Amino acid sequence: MAKQIVSIKVPLTFSGGLTLRRVIRLFETLRTCRCKAYFSNNGSTYPIKNLPQTVTYLSSVKAKEILLVLEGEDAETLHQKIMASIQNAQENARENPGLYRHS
Helix, strand or coil, X not given: CCCEEEEEEEECCCCCCCCHHHHHHHHHHHHCCXXXXXXXXXXXXXXXXXXXXXXXXXXXXXXXXXXXXXXXXXXXXXXXXXXHHHXXXXXXXXXXXXXXXXX
């Protein structure tokens, strides 16, 4: 199978964005696939290899969204899975805004 490269703009805001639980779930999903993954922000890239360093990096980003780049055989399949997860989180945030409010 040919190598694929796809990217996703991942929201970092509280309503539907990356929470610690979602970062852990994303990290576990990335570990099981045959893809290289990294975040790209303002021209710099950060490889997703280690959970604590990834969480630290994401907490330092001061943007509303970050680009997640997937590279490998499973990239398209993983892209669809992550997009579905993001859409589900955003729908849940709209339906239950009190649960996703940052205090």
